[in-house]
Structures are given as structure tokens and as C-alpha cells.
Amino acid sequence: MALQHDLRDEGTELSRLRSLSDGVFAIVLTFLIFRLDIAKFINADSDAALWFNLKSQSQALLGYTLSFFIIASFWMLHQRVFRHVGKFNGTLLWQNITFLFFVSILPLTTSIHSGNPTLPSAWLLYATNNAVAGLSMLSIWLKCCRADLMTEQTSRVVQSFFVWRIGTIPIVFLASIPLAYKSMHYAMYSPIAIPILLMVIHSAFSSKMKNLVLVNLGRPEKEKKAA
Numbered sequence: 285m286a287l288q289h290d291l292r293d294e295g296t297e298l299s300r301l302r303s304l305s306d307g308v309f310a311i312v313l314t315f316l317i318f319r320l321d322i323a324k325f326i327n328a329d330s331d332a333a334l335w336f337n338l339k340s341q342s343q344a345l346l347g348y349t350l351s352f353f354i355i356a357s358f359w360m361l362h363q364r365v366f367r368h369v370g371k372f373n374g375t376l377l378w379q380n381i382t383f384l385f386f387v388s389i390l391p392l393t394t395s396i397h398s399g400n401p402t403l404p405s406a407w408l409l410y411a412t413n414n415a416v417a418g419l420s421m422l423s424i425w426l427k428c429c430r431a432d433l434m435t436e437q438t439s440r441v442v443q444s445f446f447v448w449r450i451g452t453i454p455i456v457f458l459a460s461i462p463l464a465y466k467s468m469h470y471a472m473y474s475p476i477a478i479p480i481l482l483m484v485i486h487s488a489f490s491s492k493m494k495n496l497v498l499v500n501l502g503r504p505e506k507e508k509k510a511a
Contacts, residue, residue: 354475
């Protein structure tokens with residue numbers, strides 16, 4: 285029985301999974317900066333040269349900034365999702381590894397887009413990478429909800445809130461792909477819609493969350509878990 289237990293890809297010890305995920309995010313965020321030609325900023329011999337070099341790196345800086353905050357958003361979502369996770373199985377492990385893979389290639393697609401800012405195909409690769417990473421994160425949440433991997437029973441309101449919150453990033457990037465073939469300018473700035481949509485989602489769910497808390501405060505412990 286002990287051998288069978290050791291061979292199963294399941295358990296409640298999530299520290300290694302979280303540590304691996306945090307390590308991948310840290311490395312990916314570090315790799316992003318390598319796209320910038322830092323030597324140009326260090327070796328400028330005049331103010332005019334410095335500003336010229338900054339201007340020449342503007343597209344790379346824009347790509348770095350956008351990807352940094354997108355990856356940071358993925359990390360925050362990952363942290364919040366796994367606060368609700370109390371155990372894992374083999375499927376969840378592979379879903380998490382798949383998610384980390386798509387996050388890990390974001391520096392590559394960021395470089396492709398930053399180096400070819402006028403090409404719709406470059407944006408196609410970058411936007412698809414972000415969208416698939418977001419959908420991978422969404423699949424993790426849905427798996428946890430359906431496979432009884434939570435620390436406690438989560439309400440449908442909370443489940444729906446996370447579905448919309450996680451789904452915002454892939455929705456925006458998928459919508460930006462056809463836009464890129466009409467106007468690269470609008471496609472590149474379409475991620476600005478992400479924080480706006482997140483604020484709308486928070487506003488839409490805030491009253492439901494408050495009502496859920498008030499209802500649970502008035503229930504016995506057994507009823508709270510069943511809610």
C-alpha cells in the first residue's frame with residue numbers, strides 16, 4: 285500500500301509546486317531585461333546621445349513593460365488560485381507545467397514582436413502566446429473546481445469571479461489578433477483594456493461577494509461548507 289501511494293501523482297504537499305512556479309516566474313521576468321541593449325545607456329557620451337539611444341530602444345522598452353506586467357498578472361493569479369487549492373493530482377501537475385511552459389516562452393515572443401513592431405504576424409505570435417498561457421491558467425482553475433482539489437467548498441460566485449478574472453487576458457489578446465491586421469497601432473495598445481475590464485469585473489462581483497459573506501456569517505459551520 286505504501287508503494288502504491290508513493291507511485292501516485294497526488295497529495296496535499298504543494299510547497300514544491302509553488303516553489304517551482306515562483307522560480308520560473310522569477311527567471312522569466314529576469315530574462316525580459318536582456319532584450320534591452322543596456323550598453324547604449326551606459327556608453328552615451330552626451331545628453332543628446334542618451335536621449336537618442338532611449339528613443340531607439342523605445343519599442344523594446346514598451347515590449348518589456350507590457351510583458352513584465354502581464355507576467356506579473358499571471359503570477360498574481362497563480363498565487364490567488366493556489367490559495368484555494370489544498371491537494372493535487374497528476375492532471376493538475378501537468379496542467380501547471382504546461383502553463384509554466386507558455387509563460388517561459390514569453391521573453392521569446394516579446395523579442396519577436398519588439399523587433400518587428402509593424403508586422404501583424406509578430407503580434408499574432410505574441411498575442412497567441414499570452415492567450416494560450418491565460419487559457420492554461422483557466423484550465424487549472426476549472427480542474428480544481430471540478431476535481432475536488434480545493435481546501436474547502438467554494439461558492440459558484442467565487443468560481444465565476446475567477447473564471448472572468450483569469451479569462452480577461454486571453455479574451456483581450458485573442459480579440460487583438462484580427463485587429464492587428466487592420467491597425468497594428470490599436471492592437472499594440474489593446475492590452476490597456478485589461479485593467480479596465482478587471483475593474484468592471486470587480487465592481488460587478490463586489491456586491492455578490494459582500495452578500496455571500498453576510499449570508500455565511502449567519503450560518504452554522506456545516507452549512508457554510510455546503511453553500
